[in-house]
Amino acid sequence: MDYGALYNGYCSDMTRTVFLGKPDQKLEKVYKIVFDAQITAAAGVKKGLKGKDIDMIARNIIAREGYGENFGHGLGHGVGLEIHEEPRLSMAGVKMMKNGMVVTVEPGIYIDGLGGVRIEDMVVVKDNEPVILTSSTKELIVI
Numbered sequence: 001m002d003y004g005a006l007y008n009g010y011c012s013d014m015t016r017t018v019f020l021g022k023p024d025q026k027l028e029k030v031y032k033i034v035f036d037a038q039i040t041a042a043a044g045v046k047k048g049l050k051g052k053d054i055d056m057i058a059r060n061i062i063a064r065e066g067y068g069e070n071f072g073h074g075l076g077h078g079v080g081l082e083i084h085e086e087p088r089l090s091m092a093g094v095k096m097m098k099n100g101m102v103v104t105v106e107p108g109i110y111i112d113g114l115g116g117v118r119i120e121d122m123v124v125v126k127d128n129e130p131v132i133l134t135s136s137t138k139e140l141i142v143i
């Protein structure tokens with residue numbers, strides 16, 4: 001579920017993945033990999049880094065687990081007056097993180113014929129201590 005709200009002209013964006021019934025073991029493992037990539041990359045949102053540096057944190061974790069080919073989009077994007085704006089957190093992201101920027105961190109893994117997982121939070125750049133704005137749980141949820 002990928003959604004957001006608009007408040008006083010400013011956008012928000014978040015994504016959670018839930019399972020309808022007990023997940024396939026492989027998908028459960030994929031969830032853990034995406035979760036690990038998400039929290040590690042979110043913790044790596046720091047002033048002075050380029051978008052591609054942060055993208056690489058998540059991409060390395062996912063590739064190390066053998067799913068590099070299944071993460072086919074950028075890690076995230078700026079959010080503000082537009083839902084998708086600079087700075088881009090992608091392999092092509094050359095803009096530097098500055099204090100007060102709000103970006104998303106949303107790695108994903110998608111497997112043909114099986115399913116996919118994406119987890120997205122919004123993060124504020126604040127020196128070396130990123131502030132996570134999205135407070136919804138990221139525990140694996142089965143409904």
Ligand SMILES: [Mn+2]
Pocket residue numbers: 013014077104106120
């Ligand atoms: Mn987004």
